Amino acid sequence: MELSAPLTVNWTLSYACNFNCRHCYSRGQTRDELGLGDVMKIVDELADCRVAFVNFGGGEPLIYPHLFEVATHATSRGLKVSMNTNGWKLDAEAAGKIAKAGFRSVGVSIDGATAEVHDHFRSRPGSFEMALKALENLRDAGVDSTVSAVIFRDNVAQYKQIVEQAAERGVSTVYLHNFKCSGRGMENREALDLKPDEWKAFYEDALKYREDAPAKLAFDDPIIALLGEAEGGAVKGSTCGKLSLHLEPDGDTTPCGFIPLSVGNILTDGLKAIWKDSDVLQKMRNKEPKGKCVGCDAYSECLGGCTARALAVTGSFEEPDPHCWKSDGTESA
Amino acid sequence: MGKTERKLERNPELVWRDEPDARQSIVEGLEAGEDVAGRGWVIIVDSGTIHQLNLLAGEIWMLCDGTLDETGIGEKLAETFDAPVGEIVEDVREFVNECLEKGWLQIKEA
Ligand code: SF4
Ligand code: SF4
Numbered sequence: 001m002e003l004s005a006p007l008t009v010n011w012t013l014s015y016a017c018n019f020n021c022r023h024c025y026s027r028g029q030t031r032d033e034l035g036l037g038d039v040m041k042i043v044d045e046l047a048d049c050r051v052a053f054v055n056f057g058g059g060e061p062l063i064y065p066h067l068f069e070v071a072t073h074a075t076s077r078g079l080k081v082s083m084n085t086n087g088w089k090l091d092a093e094a095a096g097k098i099a100k101a102g103f104r105s106v107g108v109s110i111d112g113a114t115a116e117v118h119d120h121f122r123s124r125p126g127s128f129e130m131a132l133k134a135l136e137n138l139r140d141a142g143v144d145s146t147v148s149a150v151i152f153r154d155n156v157a158q159y160k161q162i163v164e165q166a167a168e169r170g171v172s173t174v175y176l177h178n179f180k181c182s183g184r185g186m187e188n189r190e191a192l193d194l195k196p197d198e199w200k201a202f203y204e205d206a207l208k209y210r211e212d213a214p215a216k217l218a219f220d221d222p223i224i225a226l227l228g229e230a231e232g233g234a235v236k237g238s239t240c241g242k243l244s245l246h247l248e249p250d251g252d253t254t255p256c257g258f259i260p261l262s263v264g265n266i267l268t269d270g271l272k273a274i275w276k277d278s279d280v281l282q283k284m285r286n287k288e289p290k291g292k293c294v295g296c297d298a299y300s301e302c303l304g305g306c307t308a309r310a311l312a313v314t315g316s317f318e319e320p321d322p323h324c325w326k327s328d329g330t331e332s333a
Numbered sequence: 334m335g336k337t338e339r340k341l342e343r344n345p346e347l348v349w350r351d352e353p354d355a356r357q358s359i360v361e362g363l364e365a366g367e368d369v370a371g372r373g374w375v376i377i378v379d380s381g382t383i384h385q386l387n388l389l390a391g392e393i394w395m396l397c398d399g400t401l402d403e404t405g406i407g408e409k410l411a412e413t414f415d416a417p418v419g420e421i422v423e424d425v426r427e428f429v430n431e432c433l434e435k436g437w438l439q440i441k442e443a
Contacts, residue, residue, distance in 0.1 A: 007350070050350050
């Protein structure tokens with residue numbers, strides 16, 4: 001089914017950030033930022049189009065000066081609001097404001113089970129302790145929390161500890177994100193990213209672990225279809241452009257935060273028109289298999305894997321995901 | 334009104350959205366004799382997974398607004414689809430039971 005509008009909008013209100021992470025897709029990006037009036041207009045547009053979920057990302061949402069006004073307006077219009085934060089500024093006072101603004105959940109990024117790994121990855125000493133403390137502050141304020149961990153070379157051996165530490169702090173879901181090759185992630189790809197057969201080993205282990213894990217585990221990686229483990233549901237392959245859209249600070253829209261292609265501006269073009277008419281989105285929804293995807297048994301579920309990663313590494317939406325380990329999958333793309 | 338008198342309502346915590354354009358295209362497909370069984374027009378988000386409801390399930394879903402029981406829903410749909418009430422009520426029961434089990438629907442408190 002082609003939807004009339006996205007179900008989820010991932011919204012970068014600002015690229016300003018107090019961190020400088022080694023995998024960040026957005027570091028180095030700058031965009032004009034809209035005034036509060038236009039931001040509120042966008043909230044109304046999202047609500048009018050019956051978008052269900054808005055997730056603020058970034059940049060660091062907690063340093064955006066109008067975050068709570070925008071979130072309060074969004075929840076009052078019936079949107080389910082969440083955000084992803086590095087947790088540095090999430091003290092007890094901020095947790096109270098988050099609860100008051102009606103956030104449905106808050107995701108804290110934790111990329112290591114030790115300060116050594118996390119702080120190095122995030123290039124910020126003390127950030128591991130602050131992230132754990134943020135989870136505790138959320139729990140104390142009664143806000144549902146999740147953890148996002150980007151899996152990479154230095155933390156793959158300790159992902160279970162990340163899950164355990166999160167569960168101890170009341171976290172409901174841990175997202176084990178596959179490494180994206182955009183922005184600084186692309187620059188640091190050689191040093192940080194796993195090889196296809198290492199991804200395979202990780203997923204085999206994690207899918208087994210998921211059965212008894214102390215928190216719910218979520219993977220946003222379509223190539224796990226290759227292990228017969230499709231997430232199920234009505235949408236196959238990457239969800240970007242089919243269920244979700246990314247909003248830039250100036251109102252431009254891109255299929256996802258990892259695909260730097262503007263498909264229109266929400267203020268001038270309108271959300272429904274962008275969603276329906278964009279050639280890029282149409283192309284993403286109607287991918288044609290290429291290379292080893294042709295004839296792959298998992299294609300109907302996987303649809304070639306992560307579109308962002310394929311585009312970043314090969315320059316084409318339709319090429320096989322460079323993380324895919326199928327047959328010749330160990331070659332470097 | 335039916336004998337069972339269990340008025341059905343959607344779980345207010347559940348995120349869902351109907352898609353009128355998709356419904357229209359299914360109805361047109363049906364009229365053109367296409368197989369529309371697998372085509373959906375209502376989406377439901379449950380634990381991060383997206384489900385879609387086909388034409389009849391979507392119609393039932395939309396009528397679960399807390400004012401009707403299974404028979405009442407069946408009667409309304411029998412009118413819309415010009416079909417025997419008995420058969421439709423059976424379909425309604427089956428779908429409703431499935432949704433009650435999943436927690437998507439609930440019986441409205443009197
Ligand atoms: S990954 Fe997040 S915390 Fe790190 S620099 Fe980027 S926006 Fe900031
Ligand atoms: S070959 Fe293509 S379709 Fe098959 S698992 Fe790999 S990326 Fe997915």
